[in-house]
Amino acid sequence: MKIGNVESYMNDIIAKEGAAYAVLIDPDEKNYAEIAEKVKDYADVIIIGGSIGICDLDKITKDIKEITNLPTILFPGNVDGITKEADALFYMTLMNSKNTYWTITAPTLGCIKIKKEGIEPIPMAYIGIEPIQNTAVGYVGEVNAIPSAKPEIAAMYCLSASYFGMRWAYLEAGSGAKFPVSSKAIATAKHLADINVIVGGGIRDPETAFEKVMYGADVIVTGTLTEQNPDAVKEMRNAIKKAGLKKLEKLTNL
Ligand SMILES: CC(C)=CCC/C(C)=C/CC/C(C)=C/CC/C(C)=C/COP(=O)(O)OP(=O)(O)O
Numbered sequence: 619m620k621i622g623n624v625e626s627y628m629n630d631i632i633a634k635e636g637a638a639y640a641v642l643i644d645p646d647e648k649n650y651a652e653i654a655e656k657v658k659d660y661a662d663v664i665i666i667g668g669s670i671g672i673c674d675l676d677k678i679t680k681d682i683k684e685i686t687n688l689p690t691i692l693f694p695g696n697v698d699g700i701t702k703e704a705d706a707l708f709y710m711t712l713m714n715s716k717n718t719y720w721t722i723t724a725p726t727l728g729c730i731k732i733k734k735e736g737i738e739p740i741p742m743a744y745i746g747i748e749p750i751q752n753t754a755v756g757y758v759g760e761v762n763a764i765p766s767a768k769p770e771i772a773a774m775y776c777l778s779a780s781y782f783g784m785r786w787a788y789l790e791a792g793s794g795a796k797f798p799v800s801s802k803a804i805a806t807a808k809h810l811a812d813i814n815v816i817v818g819g820g821i822r823d824p825e826t827a828f829e830k831v832m833y834g835a836d837v838i839v840t841g842t843l844t845e846q847n848p849d850a851v852k853e854m855r856n857a858i859k860k861a862g863l864k865k866l867e868k869l870t871n872l
């Protein structure tokens with residue numbers, strides 16, 4: 619399967635800047651247009667999705683695209699999270715769900731529409747990490763949460779995902795998580811698996827974002843922070859890019 623434009627764009631940013639910044643906009647958020655306006659100059663991509671969504675996704679996605687002029691990637695909470703207005707979609711399997719609906723059936727039920735609408739699928743292993751069990755995604759996705767004290771289990775899922783041919787793994791603590799995915803889990807995953815690692819859930823300040831990138835995160839996602847305070851996006855971007863370049867320097871000086 620060939621790599622599409624949005625995925626190549628993300629790979630280029632990661633190669634040149636060491637890390638990319640994805641702002642999650644929940645289409646259920648009433649002030650999505652205001653958020654889009656405020657983040658457009660600082661996010662690299664906008665990911666659009668909600669874990670319990672009843673909204674006019676076509677219009678909202680079109681509006682966000684027009685306002686930001688950034689690549690939009692769907693982050694579907696179910697088969698109703700697909701719209702032709704988006705540039706790409708995380709074709710995701712919730713790898714450690716107890717219910718096969720979330721590991722294989724939901725994406726499969728969506729794949730023909732994704733093909734028909736010409737949306738670029740980005741294969742992604744979506745991996746739920748403690749404290750995801752206390753968040754909407756953990757509940758809806760019936761996740762068998764990986765203990766935060768067991769980074770090697772998270773890393774094992776990333777290696778497995780890479781052997782399944784996935785190019786992206788999303789270590790997810792859950793939207794609004796009390797604490798983010800551990801840096802040890804990120805570093806262990808990057809050490810073990812040749813896969814791009816997205817980290818999201820509970821990242822509320824630039825210092826945390828900086829640390830997660832230094833430990834290996836290729837993409838940082840913020841949703842709650844930038845929904846509540848879109849202006850935070852500027853210092854988040856600065857921290858992510860500063861860490862990204864530092865990480866690249868370290869790698870080239872090996
Ligand atoms: C690829 C296709 C068509 C479907 C995949 C469907 C799968 C596997 C979904 C995984 C389970 C799930 C509920 C994912 C939701 C991901 C998401 C949009 C998280 C963000 O949720 P928020 O809306 O920010 O959380 P709150 O509801 O707490 O605000």
Ligand SMILES: O=P(O)(O)OC[C@@H](O)CO
Pocket residue numbers: 642755790791792793794795817818819820821839840841842843
């Ligand atoms: O809302 P936050 O906690 O930033 O989490 C973002 C994303 O990982 C949610 O799926």
Ligand SMILES: [Mg+2]
Pocket residue numbers: 644646668669793
């Ligand atoms: Mg939400």
